[in-house]
Amino acid sequence: MNPQSARRRVVITGRGAITPIGLNVADFWASLMAGRSGVGPITSFDASGLPVRIAGEVKGFDPTDWMERKVSRRIDRFAHYAIASTLQALEESKLEIDDELAPRVGVLVGSGFGATLILHHSAINMVEKGFRGLTPWITAGAAIDSAAGEVALRVNAQGPSGAVSTACASGTDAVGMGMRMIMYGNADVVLAGGSDNSVTSVDVGSAAMSRALSKRNDDPERASRPFDTDRDGFVVAAGAGMVVLEELDHALSRGAPILAEVIGYGASTDAYHPTAPHPTGRGARQAMQAALTDAGVRPEDIDYINAHGTSTVLNDRTESQAIRTLFGEHALRIPISSTKSMTGHMIGAAGVVELMATVNAMLDGRVPPTINCDNPEDTELNYVPHKPQEHRVDVAMSNSFGFAGHNAVAVVRRWQG
Amino acid sequence: MSDSEILAHLAAVIEDLGGAPAGEISREKSLRDDLDIDSLSMVEVVVSIEDKYGVELPDDAMTGLQTVGDLVDFIENSVAPTPA
Numbered sequence: 001m002n003p004q005s006a007r008r009r010v011v012i013t014g015r016g017a018i019t020p021i022g023l024n025v026a027d028f029w030a031s032l033m034a035g036r037s038g039v040g041p042i043t044s045f046d047a048s049g050l051p052v053r054i055a056g057e058v059k060g061f062d063p064t065d066w067m068e069r070k071v072s073r074r075i076d077r078f079a080h081y082a083i084a085s086t087l088q089a090l091e092e093s094k095l096e097i098d099d100e101l102a103p104r105v106g107v108l109v110g111s112g113f114g115a116t117l118i119l120h121h122s123a124i125n126m127v128e129k130g131f132r133g134l135t136p137w138i139t140a141g142a143a144i145d146s147a148a149g150e151v152a153l154r155v156n157a158q159g160p161s162g163a164v165s166t167a168c169a170s171g172t173d174a175v176g177m178g179m180r181m182i183m184y185g186n187a188d189v190v191l192a193g194g195s196d197n198s199v200t201s202v203d204v205g206s207a208a209m210s211r212a213l214s215k216r217n218d219d220p221e222r223a224s225r226p227f228d229t230d231r232d233g234f235v236v237a238a239g240a241g242m243v244v245l246e247e248l249d250h251a252l253s254r255g256a257p258i259l260a261e262v263i264g265y266g267a268s269t270d271a272y273h274p275t276a277p278h279p280t281g282r283g284a285r286q287a288m289q290a291a292l293t294d295a296g297v298r299p300e301d302i303d304y305i306n307a308h309g310t311s312t313v314l315n316d317r318t319e320s321q322a323i324r325t326l327f328g329e330h331a332l333r334i335p336i337s338s339t340k341s342m343t344g345h346m347i348g349a350a351g352v353v354e355l356m357a358t359v360n361a362m363l364d365g366r367v368p369p370t371i372n373c374d375n376p377e378d379t380e381l382n383y384v385p386h387k388p389q390e391h392r393v394d395v396a397m398s399n400s401f402g403f404a405g406h407n408a409v410a411v412v413r414r415w416q417g
Numbered sequence: 418m419s420d421s422e423i424l425a426h427l428a429a430v431i432e433d434l435g436g437a438p439a440g441e442i443s444r445e446k447s448l449r450d451d452l453d454i455d456s457l458s459m460v461e462v463v464v465s466i467e468d469k470y471g472v473e474l475p476d477d478a479m480t481g482l483q484t485v486g487d488l489v490d491f492i493e494n495s496v497a498p499t500p501a
Contacts, residue, residue: 070435070453132464136457 007183009263011415013256014095014244015356016088018081018195019343020056020237024088028353029360032339032368033388037221039235039344045201052208054220055199056237056344067154074137075150076115081240081349082147082195083154090155093244093256095189097156106159106187107152108178109242110170110194111348112402113203114144114163120202147195151242159187165348167402168308169267170194171241172351172410176265178245188247195240196347204236210275212312224345225372226309226338227316227383234310237344241353258415260359263395264295270405276314277401281322284308287407288326288397295411297395300330302411304367304396306358309338310345315401320378335391337384341371351400355410362393362414423489430465434458444486452485462488470496 017024020038021031031038038056047053063072063080066087072080090097097105119142125133140146145163152161160181164174171194178192198204207213214233216223224235251258268290270283277284292299308319324331339357346353361367366388373385382389394414401407428439436452448454454462459482463474474495482488 068435070458073435132468136460 008185009248009261010179010182010245011248011251011261012243012259012359013246013251014089014091014093015241015259015359016085016092017239017241017353017356018058018061018085019239019346019353020058021342023061025356029357032342032357033366035342035369035371035386037224037342037371038237039220039223041220042199042204044199047201047204050201050205050208052204052213052215053217054214054223054235055204056235056346057199058238071150075141075146076118077197078111078115078195078240079147079150081197081238082109082151082193082242085193085195085240085242086151086155086191089191089242089244093246095244095256101189102156102158104159104188105157106178106181106190107148107157107161108164108174108190108192109148109151110164110166110174110352111144111147111196112165112167112170113196113198113347114165115142115146116200116203117197118142120200151191155191157191166406166408167404168345168347168350169400169402169406169408170348170351171353172355172398172400172408173267173406175243175245175262175352175355175410176267176408179262179265182245182247188250190245191242192245193240193242193352194348196349197238198236198347199238207236212275214311222372224311224341226307226311226341226370227320227377228373229375229377231311231313231316234312234340235344237346239343239346239349239353241349241356243352243356260362260412260415262410263413264291264297264411265409266290266292266294267408269407272405275403277318277405279318281318281325283405283407284319284322284399284401285326287409288322288399291397291409291411297411299327301395302327302334302397303393304358304361304391305334305336306354306396306398307336307338308399308401309340309370311340316377319399319401320381323381324378332380332382335367335382335384335389337368337370339368341373351398351408354400355398355412358396358398359412362396362412365390365392367391367393420489420493423492424485426466426469427462427485427488430462434461442485444484444489446485447483448485448488466492472496
């Protein structure tokens with residue numbers, strides 16, 4: 001029996017995004033199509049003493065546009081972003097969570113770093129003022145599940161909820177696990193995605209110390225250059241994305257806007273090194289294969305790959321190799337792009353925001369470019385350099401490969417009604 | 418330290434906590450029902466008072482406080498006890 005027929009189907013009915021290149025999905029997409037970079041000099045703290053002084057900051061975001069001050073002051077910025085993107089996603093999906101539906105609505109918010117700003121300020125307050133410098137809210141507000149808890153509280157979601165933390169794979173894992181919850185009947189709706197506010201002095205400083213970041217301080221918009229041989233590291237960014245995942249019949253019965261079907265999810269772990277990917281791309285390939293198998297599609301069915309594509313030598317090279325190994329000759333026909341070239345690396349949000357770019361490519365018939373890819377790592381692969389390309393995309397894959405060797409891959413299919 | 422001095426301080430703190438606008442704060446208001454000051458917000462109110470007046474307010478004495486007026490009286494009694 002085809003395992004596909006036995007399980008419940010899951011569709012995306014809403015999207016919300018807070019990114020360095022747009023505070024909603026429409027603006028984000030317009031920026032991608034225009035090849036606009038969100039990377040610039042760091043303004044939210046004094047970075048003058050750091051070797052890396054550029055990042056993809058979220059600009060013009062005011063949490064009180066989305067929540068009461070009572071709420072905004074007790075939670076971290078990453079939770080602000082999660083709430084804002086959730087409310088956007090619910091608005092697009094036209095979903096009303098009433099008392100009957102509430103127990104069937106789950107929440108999964110992925111985050112690599114969590115409430116780093118609260119932790120940072122708490123440590124400083126503790127040193128300067130002793131324990132009385134701490135507020136009673138920190139216990140809850142500094143937790144990595146604080147965003148999920150606040151989202152659930154805000155929208156009255158009473159199904160399973162929590163945080164998924166798998167570094168740069170967090171957002172994709174949250175979507176995959178949310179899909180499973182719906183498939184296996186634990187929920188009818190899951191608000192899933194990821195959020196990170198990693199543009200803090202500690203996060204940027206420590207990532208710089210690990211030599212993972214681009215030092216192109218004088219040319220920020222050209223700093224993130226995935227799959228370009230002149231790359232020198234990734235660019236840290238902040239952001240969030242949340243989608244409404246919904247059981248197909250539930251979505252159909254209420255006439256919801258169906259944007260795409262999530263048909264496959266695969267995950268793996270390199271078990272090789274805390275930060276470096278396995279040199280042969282073993283884990284990446286395993287996760288992609290698992291996602292294809294889960295989706296019940298063949299490699300040659302894939303029309304587009306939104307790559308993890310961080311702009312580090314190790315990631316870009318192993319990801320390209322893994323794609324070549326898994327897809328063989330078909331790899332040369334697949335447009336493969338990295339939107340991190342424009343957004344920077346939003347860590348826990350990256351995967352879900354990139355999944356939205358993948359869905360938009362299906363809806364729009366255009367795949368987003370990889371900007372700054374002047375001299376491609378692999379001259380035969382189509383990294384969609386500089387400008388968007390027109391492609392009909394029916395089945396597509398979004399890759400997320402994180403520190404600690406966490407790999408997660410999602411496969412989506414065009415909804416044809 | 419007068420009633421109105423304490424009230425003004427409380428009003429500023431409660432507004433900062435996101436409880437209610439300072440202008441709405443009066444002795445009769447219920448801390449929880451009218452001003453949205455829950456138990457954790459109350460801890461912040463108390464710490465701000467302790468810092469401002471250099472006193473220490475016992476945890477168990479605060480449990481019965483319902484209104485802003487209760488809190489003002491409690492602070493007055495703790496900071497400057499009425500002579501017997």
